[in-house]
Amino acid sequence: DIQLTQSPSFLSASVGDRVTITCRASQGISSYLAWYQQKPGKAPKLLIYAASTLQSGVPSRFSGSGSGTEFTLTISSLQPEDFATYYCQQLNRRWTFGQGTKVEIK
Amino acid sequence: EVQLVESGGGLVQPGGSLRLSCAASGFTFSSYSMNWVRQAPGKGLEWVSYISSSSSTIYYADSVKGRFTISRDNAKNSLYLQMNSLRAEDTAVYYCARDHRIAAAGTVDYWGQGTLVTVSS
Numbered sequence: 001d002i003q004l005t006q007s008p009s010f011l012s013a014s015v016g017d018r019v020t021i022t023c024r025a026s027q028g029i030s031s032y033l034a035w036y037q038q039k040p041g042k043a044p045k046l047l048i049y050a051a052s053t054l055q056s057g058v059p060s061r062f063s064g065s066g067s068g069t070e071f072t073l074t075i076s077s078l079q080p081e082d083f084a085t086y087y088c089q090q091l092n093r094r095w096t097f098g099q100g101t102k103v104e105i106k
Numbered sequence: 107e108v109q110l111v112e113s114g115g116g117l118v119q120p121g122g123s124l125r126l127s128c129a130a131s132g133f134t135f136s137s138y139s140m141n142w143v144r145q146a147p148g149k150g151l152e153w154v155s156y157i158s159s160s161s162s163t164i165y166y167a168d169s170v171k172g173r174f175t176i177s178r179d180n181a182k183n184s185l186y187l188q189m190n191s192l193r194a195e196d197t198a199v200y201y202c203a204r205d206h207r208i209a210a211a212g213t214v215d216y217w218g219q220g221t222l223v224t225v226s227s
Binding site: 001032034036038043044045046049050053055087089091094095096097098099100 | 151211
């Protein structure tokens with residue numbers, strides 16, 4: 001199975017900060033990667049698909065990049081509503097999620 | 107507005123069975139593939155099962171293969187998950203999830219609110 005490793009697992013940041021989360025795949029997955037945001041007690045929300053395509057309605061401060069085995073999610077200027085847990089998901093084979101990155105207020 | 111409403115969760119003993127349902131509205135259900143995704147308490151997300159729009163293609167995670175069965179009724183705009191031989195490790199919130207029309211299969215663009223399944227004696 002393809003393993004996804006997110007780093008860091010926990011991130012403390014301030015409003016206005018630029019935040020980058022990395023997702024590494026144990027083998028190449030081309031651009032078959034999505035990013036989700038989840039707030040406590042809520043269902044996840046799709047942010048990015050195909051590694052870099054912004055889902056409709058998602059603010060442009062979110063962006064994704066990468067291909068193969070290394071991917072990043074960047075939030076250009078962190079807003080109060082962005083404090084949440086973020087997951088990557090590979091869709092190449094036997095779909096799996098990363099372990100999550102929790103973004104908290106510094 | 108897209109709505110996915112799960113039901114059928116609850117407390118069940120190990121080895122028991124449960125059937126989850128998901129009522130879909132606000133979109134043409136028969137045109138979309140669907141998924142079940144689960145999340146154990148305090149843990150991350152785990153994809154469980156996928157069914158194509160016509161039910162012609164079905165996938166399962168290894169952890170549930172042979173025990174869970176996904177199905178759908180397009181006439182009733184409903185998705186189902188029959189869960190047999192339940193184990194403690196199946197305890198989770200189960201989400202009904204719509205597959206994205208453009209992105210790779212398994213990409214979810216809408217999620218239900220989830221239903222909690224607890225497997226315990």
